Amino acid sequence: MNNQIDAFRAALDQRPLSRYQIQTLVLLILLLICDGYDAQLLGFVVPTLAQEWETPKAAFGVVFTCNLLGLTVGSLLLTPLADRFGVRKTLLSCVLLFAGLTLLSAWANDIYTLAAIRFLCGVGMGGAMPSAMALMADYAPPRMKTFFVTMAAAGFAFGGAVGGFIAASIMQIYGWHSIFIVGGVAPLLLLPFLYLWLPESLSRLFRAKHMSAALSRMLDKFVPQWTPPAPVLEEGKPQKVTIVDLFRYGYLKPTIFIWGSCIASFTLLYFTVSWLPTLLRDTGFSSSAASLTTSAFLASGTLGAVTLSYLADKVKSKTWLVGKVMVVCGLATASVGFEHGNATFTILAVMVAGFCLIGGSLTLNGVISNFYPPHIRATGVGWALGVGRLGAVSGPLVGAMLIAMQIPLVGVMLLAAIPAILSGLCAINITHPDTGTTKQPGQALGTNQLPKV
Structure with missing residues (x-):
């Protein structure tokens, strides 16, 4: 099976981009x-909910935590199912789950109901992102693999940025309920197009005998008039792939560093998106200005993702690029705490931090999605993001604690810079197993050229 997938991707790389590749990228x-x-x-509606429900802002840390725990559960438990039963089916189920529950969030009337709904919603969101990235990695041309995957993942940051503009424009008119209604209706409208046009993962198509018709349709679209080679039965191939394969065949050390980098970057990212609007309001920003500044953070991250992913496909070591960018992120994050009376300086520092943090993190995600072999790709990405959610869970909690302690903004942002530095150091140490001496999970020695990191 692996030799067929390698041949398919080589055929993709030799052809111009097809409209089906562009269509897959746009859908994802x-x-x-x-x-x-x-x-x-949640970061945009919490200040309003705190006033309307007469609840301290720090108490909403439990809602952020439940949402992120759901993201963790979804990443860890649903992505192995994607590798076993198909990425497409899992992805569609996740979209239906998080869309419906986001819509339901509009009718929450207390903090505990909202926390429960957001946990279940997080399960769907947690399974959707790594599945989408794994699917994009399958159909991206190898010469542009990091760029394509990061472009898809950049949609995540752009969606957050859109949320800030929507919050600033409609929440004062239609109330906080409208933010959840938009978040639920939009993916439900997209779902039929995903069902009709998204292909299945390559490992599923080439492995499952009952998928032969779907495989033929996919080949006719993406590589017309191309015939896959006969599958090679590889000596010593495991019959069943498990999560343990992420730690065997030389993957132990890089997997640990991947997880460490994800934990650290997620800690800072989710601390920032959860509490930046509140921190800015406490320093004199209006509600709309705080939301728009947070949107500027996310929008600059989208620009960073596009820029850095393009550079990553051009440089020799992608992880060194990510590591250096994360160090710059730490410096920019610390700078947010200084001269916060100067709105222009604060916004500029926030945008530089967003460019480096989100751009660096999403570029690293693009590298991860091409790091593991195809048949455990969704599992590798899902577990990296799922374990990274430990940082995502701790980030809002630490923020709530720092706010409750009334630590000045300078001290808060200096502490926030530490995870960025740690993420960069972990990223620099990610190296791929030696192709000459190390066997990939599920294949014989030296049959594939492993991606460079």
Whole structure:
């Protein structure tokens, strides 16, 4: 099976981009825009909910935590199912789950109901993003693999940025309920197009005998008049792939560093998107100005993702690029705490931090999605993002604690810079197993050229 997938991707790389590749990319970008909007919208509605429900802002840390715990559960438990039963089926189920529950969030009337709904919603969102990235990695031309995957993932950041503009424009008129309604309706409208046009993962198509008709249709679209080679039965091939394969065949050390980098970057990212609007309001920003500045953080991250992913496909070491960018992110994050009376300086520092943090993180995600072999790709991405959610869970909690302690903004942002530095150090140490001496999970020695990181 692996030699057939390698041959298919080589055929993709020798051809111009097809409209089906562009169509797949656009669909996944739109999906992750919805996913990103739904994941970030709590940060925009919490200040209003705190006033309307007469609840301290710090108490909403439990809602952020439940949402992120759901994201963790979805990433860890649903992505192995994607590798076993098909990425497409899992992805569609996740979209239906998080769209319906986001819509239901509009009718929550207390903090505990909202926390429960957002946990279940997070399960769907947690399974959607790694599945989408794994699917994009399958159909991206190898010469542009990091760029394509990161472009799709950048939709997540762009969706969060859109949320800020929507919050600033409609929440004062239609109330906080409208933010959740938009977040639920949009992916439900997209769902029929995903069902009709998204292909199945390559490992599923080439492995499952009952998928032969779907495989033929896919080949006719993406590589017309191309015939796959006969499958090679590889000596010593495992009969069943498990999560343990992420730690065997030389993958132990890089997997640990991948997880470490994800944990650290997620800690800072979710701390920022959860509490930046509140921190800015406490320093004198208006509600709309705080939302728009947070949107500027996310929008600059989208620009960073596009720029850095393009550079990553051009440089020799993608992980060194990511590591250096994360160090710059730490410096920019610390700078947000200084001269916060100067709105222009604060906004500029926030945008530089967003460019580096989101751009660096999404580029690293693009590298990860091409790091593991195809038949455990969704599992590798899902577990990296799922374990990274440990940082995502701790980020809002630490923010709530720092706000409750009334630590000045300078001190808060200096502490926030530490995870960025740690993420960069972990990224620099990610190296791929040696192709000459290390066997990939599920294949014989030296049959594939592993992607460079």
